[in-house]
Amino acid sequence: MNIPENLRFTKDHEWVRVEGTRAIVGITDFAQSELGDVVFVELPVIGKILSAHENLAVIESVKAVSDIFAPVAGTVIKANEALSDAPETINQDPYDKGWIAEIEMTDPAAAGSLLSASEYKAMIKEGD
Amino acid sequence: MTSSNNDQPLIFERSRSGRVGASLPVADVPARSLDQIIPQELLRTAAADLPEVSEGETVRHYTALSQRNYSVDTGFYPLGSCTMKYNPKVNEKIAQLPGFAKIHPLQPDESVQGALAIMHEMQTYLAEIAGMDACTLQPVAGAHGELTGIKLIRAFHESRGEKRTQVIIPDSAHGTNPATVSMNGMEVVEIPSAADGGVDLEALRKAAGPKTAAFMLTNPNTLGLFDPQIQEIAAIVHAAGGLLYYDGANANAILGITRPGDMGFDVVHFNLHKTFSTPHGGGGPGSGPVGVKKPLIPFLPVPIVQCKDDVYSLSYDHPLSIGKVHSFYGNFAIYLRAYAYIRTMGPDGLKQVSKDAVLAANYVLKELAADYKVPFNRYCMHECVFDGLREAAPGIRTLDVAKRILDYGCHPPTIYFPLIIHEALMVEPTETESKETIDRFIAMMRKIAKEAVEQPELLTSAPHNTVVKRLDEVLAARKPDLRWKKNV
Numbered sequence: 001m002n003i004p005e006n007l008r009f010t011k012d013h014e015w016v017r018v019e020g021t022r023a024i025v026g027i028t029d030f031a032q033s034e035l036g037d038v039v040f041v042e043l044p045v046i047g048k049i050l051s052a053h054e055n056l057a058v059i060e061s062v063k064a065v066s067d068i069f070a071p072v073a074g075t076v077i078k079a080n081e082a083l084s085d086a087p088e089t090i091n092q093d094p095y096d097k098g099w100i101a102e103i104e105m106t107d108p109a110a111a112g113s114l115l116s117a118s119e120y121k122a123m124i125k126e127g128d
Numbered sequence: 129m130t131s132s133n134n135d136q137p138l139i140f141e142r143s144r145s146g147r148v149g150a151s152l153p154v155a156d157v158p159a160r161s162l163d164q165i166i167p168q169e170l171l172r173t174a175a176a177d178l179p180e181v182s183e184g185e186t187v188r189h190y191t192a193l194s195q196r197n198y199s200v201d202t203g204f205y206p207l208g209s210c211t212m213k214y215n216p217k218v219n220e221k222i223a224q225l226p227g228f229a230k231i232h233p234l235q236p237d238e239s240v241q242g243a244l245a246i247m248h249e250m251q252t253y254l255a256e257i258a259g260m261d262a263c264t265l266q267p268v269a270g271a272h273g274e275l276t277g278i279k280l281i282r283a284f285h286e287s288r289g290e291k292r293t294q295v296i297i298p299d300s301a302h303g304t305n306p307a308t309v310s311m312n313g314m315e316v317v318e319i320p321s322a323a324d325g326g327v328d329l330e331a332l333r334k335a336a337g338p339k340t341a342a343f344m345l346t347n348p349n350t351l352g353l354f355d356p357q358i359q360e361i362a363a364i365v366h367a368a369g370g371l372l373y374y375d376g377a378n379a380n381a382i383l384g385i386t387r388p389g390d391m392g393f394d395v396v397h398f399n400l401h402k403t404f405s406t407p408h409g410g411g412g413p414g415s416g417p418v419g420v421k422k423p424l425i426p427f428l429p430v431p432i433v434q435c436k437d438d439v440y441s442l443s444y445d446h447p448l449s450i451g452k453v454h455s456f457y458g459n460f461a462i463y464l465r466a467y468a469y470i471r472t473m474g475p476d477g478l479k480q481v482s483k484d485a486v487l488a489a490n491y492v493l494k495e496l497a498a499d500y501k502v503p504f505n506r507y508c509m510h511e512c513v514f515d516g517l518r519e520a521a522p523g524i525r526t527l528d529v530a531k532r533i534l535d536y537g538c539h540p541p542t543i544y545f546p547l548i549i550h551e552a553l554m555v556e557p558t559e560t561e562s563k564e565t566i567d568r569f570i571a572m573m574r575k576i577a578k579e580a581v582e583q584p585e586l587l588t589s590a591p592h593n594t595v596v597k598r599l600d601e602v603l604a605a606r607k608p609d610l611r612w613k614k615n616v
Contacts, residue, residue, distance in 0.1 A: 034550075039605035062601050063544050065303075087606065 001124065002029040004095055008111055009120035010071045015095065021108045023072050025056065026099040027090065030124055035061035038087045043079040044101050050074065052110070057100050059090065068100060072110050078102035134595050136192050140614055143179040149186055177614065196595060198539055200408070204565050206492075208511045208542035208554025209302070209350060211380045211402035218472060219405065219465035228464055233456040237441045244440035247433045247457065250467045251417075257470075257478070258376075258396040259389020260419030266429045266458040270377055273397025273416030274308040274344075276429065279450045280395060280420060281342045281371050282312060283427040287448060292341035292370065298327055300351055300546045302377055305344045314341060321548060325504045326355040332364055340370035347391065348378045348509035350546040352489060352554070362392025371395060371424075379403045380558070381486055381509035384479030394421045404466035415462040429453045484559035485510040488566060492555050495570045499577035503549055510558075516551030517577055521584035526551040528584075529576055531598060534591035536572045 003009075008016040013031035017024040032038065042058035050056060050070040057068040057079075079101045083089060090098040105111065115123065162171060181189070199205070205212035223229065231240050251263040267273040278295065285292045295309040296317045306316040317340075319331040327345070336343070343365040348354040355361070365372050374388035374396040380403045382388075388396045400415035401408045408414075420428065430449045431442035442457075473481065486509050493502065493512035500514035516526045530540035530553070542554040557566050579586045591597060 037602040037605075039602060060605075062605060064547055088602075 003117045003121050005117045007117065008114035010114060011123065012069050014068060014071050016071045016111060016114055018111045021105055023074065023103045023105050023111055024099050025071060025101050025103060026094055027068060029094050032091050032094045035059065035066060036063045037061055038090045041083040041087045041090065043083065044076045046076055046079060048076045050076065070103060071114055072103060072105050073107065074103040074105040076101050077104050133192055133195055139179045139181065139189055142181050142185055142189060145180060147180045147182055149181060149183040203538060204561060204569055205539045206541045206555045206557050206569065207539060208556040209377060209545065211556060211558060212408060213405055213558040214560035215405045215407055216469065216472065219468045222468040223461050223465050241440055243460065244433050246464060246467055248435050248440055250463055251433060253470050254398060254417050255419050257383065258419040259387030260396055261422045262425045262428060263417055263419040264428045265417045265463050266454045267397065267416040267418055268454050268459045269414040270397060270399040270416045271304040271308060272453065273418045274304055274375065275311055276418050276453045277373055277395040277397055278308050278312045278342065280424050280427045281373065283450050284424050285341055292339055294339040295341055296332065296335045296343045298345065300349050300548055301344065302346065302350060302375060305375060324506065325351045325353045326357060327361055329357060329360060332361060336364055336368035336370060338369065340368045342371045342373045344373040344375060346375040346378050348381050351504065351513050352508040352511040353504060353506060354509050358391045377402065378510060381482055383482040384475055385482050389421065395424060400463055400466040405469045406462045406465045413459045413462055415459045415466065417463065481559050488557040488559060488561060492557055492566060492570065496573055499574055500553065511554055511556035513549055514553040515549050516553065517580050520580035524580045524584050524587055526553050528587040528590065529553065531590040532576050532587045535593045538569065538572060
């Protein structure tokens with residue numbers, strides 16, 4: 001299971017890459033393999049202001065429709081439009097080309113309280 | 129000579145230029161050209177290009193297609209959570225009586241006393257079965273019943289000047305529960321299930337509070353498990369000022385044994401097309417009546433059927449009513465069939481329905497436990513859930529098992545629901561199947577389990593005997609091709 005060391009994670013299997021005051025968000029390798037083939041992604045509207053744990057996006061796979069939550073509070077400044085035509089990118093490259101949205105964080109320090117790679121790894125193991 | 133039904137040409141391929149299904153007589157009025165009658169911009173420029181076939185060929189074509197259908201009248205249909213029981217033909221006979229089939233919804237009350245009497249009795253029967261004080265027959269589906277029920281709960285809280293916006297739902301719930309809440313403009317609060325598949329009381333205590341409008345629960349739940357903590361659950365929700373909503377999807381397990389009202393529920397919906405044997409295929413029409421406890425009666429949809437001095441009437445004067453939720457009175461001809469079912473079965477018969485449904489599911493659970501994983505080591509109610517095969521070649525999943533079942537001419541059980549069981553396979557045999565049918569199903573499932581180890585390619589390439597083979601479900605979802613075009 002691929003869990004990059006440089007990212008932060010949530011209990012709901014989102015990952016966050018912090019770049020200054022910005023957070024790039026996607027779903028983990030574990031999440032994409034659990035969901036199975038992704039067939040549709042509903043992207044957030046640019047400019048949407050979200051509190052942490054609020055609905056950010058919706059991912060539909062052959063198995064289920066799942067809500068993706070904002071790991072941190074902030075304003076959506078970018079959404080990965082490429083996913084509209086190629087939702088399978090989330091399965092193929094969850095940590096890079098399969099990113100979902102970029103959020104300008106209200107409180108960049110809050111990202112520090114998200115799970116580290118080792119904590120996330122331990123959490124998945126526990127669930128097995 | 130008949131060709132194999134798997135190999136039917138399209139109706140367009142049967143077409144021969146100039147062949148007709150009917151001959152029209154020569155017109156005995158002067159002919160007028162179309163452009164004299166229809167505006168130019170609405171006229172076709174090219175011919176409609178319809179198939180040219182004889183009446184006999186047309187009938188054979190569509191009869192052959194209809195024979196590809198699978199239904200409870202053709203075979204075993206163990207689709208979990210759907211209660212695909214046999215629909216007795218006496219229901220149809222009664223629904224076709226001219227006094228029911230030929231009436232109009234706008235007829236004056238005094239001319240349809242029989243129909244109103246049936247509605248009034250049906251409201252009473254369902255309320256009694258649910259342990260509720262009143263009932264509306266208007267909603268036309270389970271999800272529609274939910275929508276109505278949550279609207280009633282919302283109206284109840286608002287009438288008391290309380291702003292309660294959250295509805296708590298366990299993670300094992302039917303997807304319609306959270307959808308209902310969102311449709312009502314309220315907020316879903318999901319709580320996890322406990323290790324035994326029941327409600328996590330601690331999580332419920334934490335979630336319940338001054339914002340709680342309701343807790344929606346299916347009991348037995350979607351895992352087919354009855355939650356014996358229900359009275360404690362009801363106490364927690366009521367103490368927080370919330371109401372308890374009973375999703376009646378699994379009511380086939382409890383008829384005459386226990387009642388949602390006695391468990392502490394305030395609002396209940398039934399799916400008549402599940403529990404009460406009305407037709408189920410082809411998307412309905414369904415019927416999802418809603419029962420309520422006394423404090424919610426003023427909010428019920430109008431009209432309400434009343435009876436005074438043996439005279440029945442439709443009453444619209446209920447100022448606190450949430451209004452209408454469907455045109456006229458809901459699907460009358462459907463709840464009429466359910467009425468026929470209740471009258472045919474009687475109270476003891478309905479109790480036997482649930483006993484037999486629970487027995488059948490536990491028999492399947494026990495007989496298949498050696499080959500299929502059992503996530504909860506408990507007796508189940510009217511349906512049982514497995515978590516995939518115990519032993520299989522690498523890569524074999526529940527989906528492959530389901531596809532292989534098609535080769536044996538049986539409808540597969542529900543798969544990948546509930547979502548919390550990863551390789552879920554959910555079997556609901558219902559009370560109407562004979563032991564021989566269930567035994568044949570068990571033997572088939574064991575055979576497939578063996579194949580999954582010894583000849584896994586039989587599963588991964590299944591189905592082999594159907595009209596279309598393994599479909600690319602991913603491509604179908606990503607690039608849906610919904611319309612056949614002749615010249616592509």
